[in-house]
Amino acid sequence: MKTSTIRIGGAILLCWALTAVSLLAQSGKERLKEIPPVFVIGDYEPEYEALTGNYSKSLLDVCGSDMTQAFDLWIGFVEEIEAYSKQSGFELNGVKAWIHVFFNEDGTITHIGFHLKPTSRNVDTDALASFLSQFIGQYQLPFTARGEIFQLYQCKLSEHVQPACFGDNNGG
16 A cells, blocks of 8 residues: 555656646746847846757857857958948947857857947947847858857957957956
């Protein structure tokens, strides 16, 4: 009798645990649906963490640790943002931000997270998010990778791209 009670209790506990894990997994997927394509880092912290957890490789990883290739792709990306700002009339002069870009394996962008640096000129974050959303709709990284990739670096988006913006984590 005790053995069957223990088995039933164990089965109930196992069912409860599987249900809880399933619900947690679903809530993580729902959170990813809630985060907008462009967002200010810090505004959607749990969703941002969940999104980051789904991207296991960096641009450098998918370039086979070829720093020159990864750097050239990153510089080309930033130059495209600058060119698009001139084309669309959105003023990026003086805007400095940390940006985190999430790519699909075909080079299209799923999300851009950004955070204005303290040394950035004052800019309306909603307007910047709108500009970046429009940019996402027309940009594709000229590179195909296996699996999803992400990149996190800071850059001055308003000046000609300098090597110092790639991996410069000094806050400047």
